[in-house]
Amino acid sequence: MNARHIFLALALFACQPALAQQVEIRSGEHPDYSRLVFETDAPQAWTLGRGPDGYLLRFDNRALRLDLGGVFDRIPRRRLTDAALVAPGLVSLRIGQNAHVEAFELRPGLLVLDFRTGPAPEDSPFETALQSAADTPAEEEVPPAPAEPVRPDAPSAVDIAAQSPSPSPEPPPVRLPIDLGLKSGLNPSAGMKPPAAMVEKMLEPEIPPAETDPRVAAMRSELMKQIGRATAQGLLEPAIDLPTQPDPGPAETVSNAQDALPDSGQRAEDSGQAETQIAEDHTPSDWRNMRVETSMDRGLDTLSDDSTLAADGTRCLSDDNFDVIGWGGDRTPGDLLAEKRSALLDMRDATDPSGVIGLARAYIAMGFGAEARAVLAATATETPVVPLLREMAAIVDTGQANHPELFDSQISCPTRAALWAALARPKLGDLSDFNRTALLQSFSELPIHLRRHLGPRLAERFLAAGDQATALQIRNAVARTGAKGQTTDLTIVEAQIELARGSDARADRKIDEVLASGGSGTADALALRIETGLSRGQAPSEDALALAESLAFERRATASGTRLLTLAIRGHGARGDFETAFAMLAHHGLEGQTELSSELLSELARSGADEEFMREVYLGALTLPALSADTEARLAVADRLTAMGFQDRAATVLQPVAPQGTPRERLVRARLALAQGSAGEAQQYIAGIDTPEADSLRALIAQRQGDLKSAADYLGAVGDAEAQSAMAWRARDWSGIESSGDPNQRAFVQSRRDREPADLTIEPSLAVARDALGTSEIMRERLRALLDQPSTQP
Numbered sequence: 001m002n003a004r005h006i007f008l009a010l011a012l013f014a015c016q017p018a019l020a021q022q023v024e025i026r027s028g029e030h031p032d033y034s035r036l037v038f039e040t041d042a043p044q045a046w047t048l049g050r051g052p053d054g055y056l057l058r059f060d061n062r063a064l065r066l067d068l069g070g071v072f073d074r075i076p077r078r079r080l081t082d083a084a085l086v087a088p089g090l091v092s093l094r095i096g097q098n099a100h101v102e103a104f105e106l107r108p109g110l111l112v113l114d115f116r117t118g119p120a121p122e123d124s125p126f127e128t129a130l131q132s133a134a135d136t137p138a139e140e141e142v143p144p145a146p147a148e149p150v151r152p153d154a155p156s157a158v159d160i161a162a163q164s165p166s167p168s169p170e171p172p173p174v175r176l177p178i179d180l181g182l183k184s185g186l187n188p189s190a191g192m193k194p195p196a197a198m199v200e201k202m203l204e205p206e207i208p209p210a211e212t213d214p215r216v217a218a219m220r221s222e223l224m225k226q227i228g229r230a231t232a233q234g235l236l237e238p239a240i241d242l243p244t245q246p247d248p249g250p251a252e253t254v255s256n257a258q259d260a261l262p263d264s265g266q267r268a269e270d271s272g273q274a275e276t277q278i279a280e281d282h283t284p285s286d287w288r289n290m291r292v293e294t295s296m297d298r299g300l301d302t303l304s305d306d307s308t309l310a311a312d313g314t315r316c317l318s319d320d321n322f323d324v325i326g327w328g329g330d331r332t333p334g335d336l337l338a339e340k341r342s343a344l345l346d347m348r349d350a351t352d353p354s355g356v357i358g359l360a361r362a363y364i365a366m367g368f369g370a371e372a373r374a375v376l377a378a379t380a381t382e383t384p385v386v387p388l389l390r391e392m393a394a395i396v397d398t399g400q401a402n403h404p405e406l407f408d409s410q411i412s413c414p415t416r417a418a419l420w421a422a423l424a425r426p427k428l429g430d431l432s433d434f435n436r437t438a439l440l441q442s443f444s445e446l447p448i449h450l451r452r453h454l455g456p457r458l459a460e461r462f463l464a465a466g467d468q469a470t471a472l473q474i475r476n477a478v479a480r481t482g483a484k485g486q487t488t489d490l491t492i493v494e495a496q497i498e499l500a501r502g503s504d505a506r507a508d509r510k511i512d513e514v515l516a517s518g519g520s521g522t523a524d525a526l527a528l529r530i531e532t533g534l535s536r537g538q539a540p541s542e543d544a545l546a547l548a549e550s551l552a553f554e555r556r557a558t559a560s561g562t563r564l565l566t567l568a569i570r571g572h573g574a575r576g577d578f579e580t581a582f583a584m585l586a587h588h589g590l591e592g593q594t595e596l597s598s599e600l601l602s603e604l605a606r607s608g609a610d611e612e613f614m615r616e617v618y619l620g621a622l623t624l625p626a627l628s629a630d631t632e633a634r635l636a637v638a639d640r641l642t643a644m645g646f647q648d649r650a651a652t653v654l655q656p657v658a659p660q661g662t663p664r665e666r667l668v669r670a671r672l673a674l675a676q677g678s679a680g681e682a683q684q685y686i687a688g689i690d691t692p693e694a695d696s697l698r699a700l701i702a703q704r705q706g707d708l709k710s711a712a713d714y715l716g717a718v719g720d721a722e723a724q725s726a727m728a729w730r731a732r733d734w735s736g737i738e739s740s741g742d743p744n745q746r747a748f749v750q751s752r753r754d755r756e757p758a759d760l761t762i763e764p765s766l767a768v769a770r771d772a773l774g775t776s777e778i779m780r781e782r783l784r785a786l787l788d789q790p791s792t793q794p
Contacts, residue, residue: 049130062089311433316413369397456489488521
């Protein structure tokens, strides 16, 4: 190599710019601020100030490589809405409304920017505009090709991004606009812009703050639901003893910034993807690509076919888990049990888990839920399907599952799981996604004895949920089993269906049919009869109540017995026998049932005789320490006590009631305050209530305060003309009496107004004397008429 080559190599090496240094950029979201961190190996000089669209961050070292592509992976576009590199070493930071930025160096080479909500502090050094481009040397520009003149309002690169104020000893490298490197031979006639107009393409377009994708919201909601479901299955435990974490300091925050979780919002998509996003007001159709499974779900033979999903994306349980007819439901019990029991032990006389499962399934198919659970417990078999078998056995035995959460969301599945999900809970929830076809098909394929056993309960649940059509179809599926299927339970379901349709006469005939049979359905039929009568406002007969009390004692400590006992107590109250009703309430320890106690107290205050009312207030129900009554019941009792003149006892009854501000409560408290002599307090209670009842109370308050004319006006507002005229008479409101008084009062006022006083300066004549005597006679007659009429003073 000769000297010429060495010289050229040194010259080329000197002309190369310094090696670009990569800047590590991290972001993190916190409750009070969004954080952006710039980290370099060596300290860098930087300047932060106001720019045309927010803030500008300028590094003196323009050779830094700044990759801002992942800024919004961990923070939402709320405080910081956009970050873009608009020139070498110059970053444009757009902020949201009512936001500002604070910057500091945690250590040399580690720059921290915190974007906070609210106005910037008055002494903030970052609110001044960055130096204009006129103070810095401009970069070399490519001479523009002949084309249309540049628009006066078109921004240039130097107007947007100011360069470093310190002059560089070496001329800056030539940097071309982005599009010029991709296009050649610009032709203005072909619609291509000249280089001067292409500067706009170097700027970030206006991108509005990204909204949360509805698919993300749906997935977040489903994930939280499935976490709760796993917790209910015992697979997770909530951490309730976590200490409160203090707000981390700057050092800790920076070190953990890359681990921060997203709050709301997400990284903006490009314009092509944004056009295909689903609108927020429509339910997304592809969010079910996410599926959440627990180990228990996998152990229950869930299908691998992704199409068998519930409405919320939960995997549906396999049909094999509910193949009751295939487990031997159509075989004779003797043959079935002999076969399954012989398979309990293997050749080594050890328990065979498959044999245990087979025997438990056989018991469930025959309707022996208690026996199935006993087999599973005695053999201590634990396989993935055992939890499901335990719940199915509980449903067959008691009518509901012990752990119904195992069937969550399964009611919308197109499989047999929909039937058992409906049977698992005593009350059905939301039926918007209910798969009626799958449930009815699964119910129809059950063995006849299971249809007769489970059908009435299932139909009652759909009736309680307001789905009469499904209840009727279940009833028809049971009735198709023949004469043996027409049980008393089914007849009661038919009566409930007739009641739901409004056919009371037909329902009564079916209830009478069950009662006349004297079978096992008598208790439920009697409960339905009393409950239906009470809803119609009809008090039950003494014989019906006596029978209900007997059956309740026979079935004590059961749901049926408690229902009958409650209805008997309500029936005594409806008949006005409050002494018996409250005595039964206390004897059976039911005074803690708020709904029952409140119903009795409200009925007592509304229709109870005075002696019964006072006995229960001072010696009976209201003296029970465990009595639980709601606000409405206590207000009713206190209001009647106030009307009877026992305001002190009324105040004691209202003492446990926290002020709620309802119109009913305010009226009761106002009447009590007025009875206690606090007219001003009573007036404050009813301020703003515009009802006739409140105006009547205002009339009493005005009368108590001596403002009889205002009292008459309030009585006129409620339409009580007789009381209004009486109050106006007491107030000597003659104009008011002329408009609202009775005929005698109006005549007296008219006579009083027509009588002119005699002129005492003139000697009276005989005619004037006779006229005065006649007028006085008329006045006496009208006064006598007023005195003879009954008093109507309020």
